[in-house]
Each structure stands twice: as structure tokens, then as C-alpha cells.
Amino acid sequence: MTPAGKIETVDDHGGSLGRARALFPQAPQPFVDLSTGINPHSYPLFDLPATAFTRLPEAARLEELKKAAAESYGAPAAANVAAAPGTQILLPRVMAQASPGRAKVLGPTYAEHFRGAALAGHSVEETSDFNDLFDSDIAVVVNPNNPDGRVTARGKLLDLAETLARRGGLLVVDEAFMDVGPKAQSLAGDVGRPGLVVLKSFGKFFGLAGVRLGFALAEQGVAARLEAELGPWAVSGPALETGIGALADDTWQEAMLDRLAGESERLDKLLESFGLTVIGGTSLYRFFETPVAQALFVALGRNGVLLRNFSWSRSALRCGLPADEVAWSRLQEALVAWKSRKSFKELAS
Numbered sequence: 001m002t003p004a005g006k007i008e009t010v011d012d013h014g015g016s017l018g019r020a021r022a023l024f025p026q027a028p029q030p031f032v033d034l035s036t037g038i039n040p041h042s043y044p045l046f047d048l049p050a051t052a053f054t055r056l057p058e059a060a061r062l063e064e065l066k067k068a069a070a071e072s073y074g075a076p077a078a079a080n081v082a083a084a085p086g087t088q089i090l091l092p093r094v095m096a097q098a099s100p101g102r103a104k105v106l107g108p109t110y111a112e113h114f115r116g117a118a119l120a121g122h123s124v125e126e127t128s129d130f131n132d133l134f135d136s137d138i139a140v141v142v143n144p145n146n147p148d149g150r151v152t153a154r155g156k157l158l159d160l161a162e163t164l165a166r167r168g169g170l171l172v173v174d175e176a177f178m179d180v181g182p183k184a185q186s187l188a189g190d191v192g193r194p195g196l197v198v199l200k201s202f203g204k205f206f207g208l209a210g211v212r213l214g215f216a217l218a219e220q221g222v223a224a225r226l227e228a229e230l231g232p233w234a235v236s237g238p239a240l241e242t243g244i245g246a247l248a249d250d251t252w253q254e255a256m257l258d259r260l261a262g263e264s265e266r267l268d269k270l271l272e273s274f275g276l277t278v279i280g281g282t283s284l285y286r287f288f289e290t291p292v293a294q295a296l297f298v299a300l301g302r303n304g305v306l307l308r309n310f311s312w313s314r315s316a317l318r319c320g321l322p323a324d325e326v327a328w329s330r331l332q333e334a335l336v337a338w339k340s341r342k343s344f345k346e347l348a349s
Helices: 017-023 059-073 087-095 112-119 130-135 154-166 220-230 237-247 250-272 293-302 325-339 344-348
Strands: 081-084 102-106 123-127 138-142 170-174 196-201 214-218 278-282 285-289 308-310 313-320
Touching: 059 081, 059 214, 059 237, 081 087, 081 220, 087 112, 087 170, 087 196, 087 214, 087 220, 102 112, 102 130, 112 123, 112 138, 130 138, 130 154, 138 154, 154 170, 214 220, 250 278, 250 285, 250 325, 293 308, 293 313, 293 325
Parallel strands: 102 123, 102 138, 138 170, 170 196
Antiparallel strands: 081 214, 196 214, 278 285, 285 313, 308 313
């Protein structure tokens, strides 16, 4: 447990090419970065109006973005949406919607929720037992979970939200990967009730993490408070225009869901052909465990292919989707090179 007031920096994330170069300085470049859950097939960039860069964002355009987000995610109304430069900046502000107390994070999962709750003054602990969350003042569930793809049923989450709300608590559900998850389990349509905030990340599914755009879906009063704390012009002009266009493009979204489903199945088959059995994940990343995970991580890294390993497990790995046929070939070649080396037992020693 981390006591209230003790804040630690979290640097255990995927997607850092600087970290990859430090770990594997002799690896062939460029890296095939499979360490994130970001869609490698990003929403196509389009010409933005010059005013998106030269003028402060207009309030009316922000309302258009919030409306597009509400319609795309299934929130009751635009007034239930707070837009921000990424969900990361929202975390401590959302956690502060409950008075400082006991925060529990269902894990293992994305580490920044733990830090965000501590920043808001909560004492924080991680638990692997969903029922433990009922004893908290603020509970955090990532759904589907990152990295293993575990899905928590909507009904269970609503029961938890109701229990917490009765005593002034809060349930925070991070649906960063629900774009590729089971939509029936989303709580986006339930955010009109008290004690519930749902987070939505734009950059994961649309493959535009650098745009820095995210949303909190909540009761209208909570959404208004979050926006007031962020202040005017929190979302940049380019992010506004990109978000409005992408969130309204149902045709692209539907085609992309089909593409990701096919490519994740292809990745499963490739990994399994090398004796690596996928046990979880989403169509944006696959999760597996093996006793030689650390040796595999190093072997592929030395060949310029970066997977995601974890400080909390020496046997777990996550693998994102290759971006193109060159990346698929390099992944396969790296796996061949790994498999042709010494025995698994020797590699693990």
C-alpha cells in the first residue's frame, strides 16, 4: 500500500524507444515496437484548417467534439463529457472527486491509476480480488484490462458503483480499450448515475496517441467541474478537428474492427507456432505467459523487436500488432533466431 501523500514516478511503460536503445544498443534499427497497445494502422491524417493552428480553439468546436464523443461512445449527452489532452491528465482530477480515503485498484494493470489516486491524497493499494473493491472509498477497474484483456461484467460494476455511491465513494472505470472490447459491457451509457466516471482514450484505437486526446464521461456536474479545473483551451485546435472527424467516421471504425480481429488471429497463430500460447488480450495486443519470458524479451530485443515485459511478473509478456509486412517478417525472423538457439532450459537460466 502507498500511504497518502507519498507520490512515486512511474516509468514502467511500453512504447519508449529511448529505453529500448539503452537496453539493446546493438539492435538493428529501426525497432519493431510491439510494446504498446496502440493501433499501428492510424486514422488517416487529413488537411486541417490553418485556423486550427493559428487561433485559440472555439468553444463551439469543443461542443462539437463532445457531441461526437457522446454519440460514438454512447454517453447520454455532450454535457456528460469532459474533454482533455489525454486521459493521463484527468487521472488525479477524477480521483479527487472523492474525499481522500482508501483507494483500491483492480490489478495487475496500468500503473498510472495507482499514482493518480495517490496524487489526489488517497492511500492506495492494488488487489486482484474484485470483492475487495467494495471496502474502498474509490475503486478503479480497467475494462478490458491492460495487459491481460480481462473483462469485468457490466452488472458487477454497476453493483459496485451503487455500493460506493451510497457512502459518497466513486468507481472509476477506464475503458481505454473498450473500442475493441465487448460494447455490451461498457458503462458509458450509465454515467448519469452518481459515483461513476468512465475514462475513454482516443489515441489507442485511432492510433493517434501523439494527438493527446481523452475523455471523462460522468454526471453532468462532475463533467463540468473537471472541465473547469482544466480551464479554457485544454484541447488543442488540431486535436479538436482530428477528434471530430475520426469519432464520426463509423465506416472507418467498422472496417478497422474487422481488420484488427483478423490480424490478432494471425498473431495468435504465429506465436503459437513457436510454442507460445496466448491466454488473453484484446485485438490490439496479445498476452501470454512462458517460463522463458525474460530470455525471449532479451532475444527479440537484440534483434530489434520490442515486446512488453512487466516488473510484477517474470513470466508475462504482451505483444502488439505489427504495422506492416516488413514488421511481420522481422517478428517471425526474430522468433526463428530465438528458437534456433539453446534449449528453453538453458535460455531461462
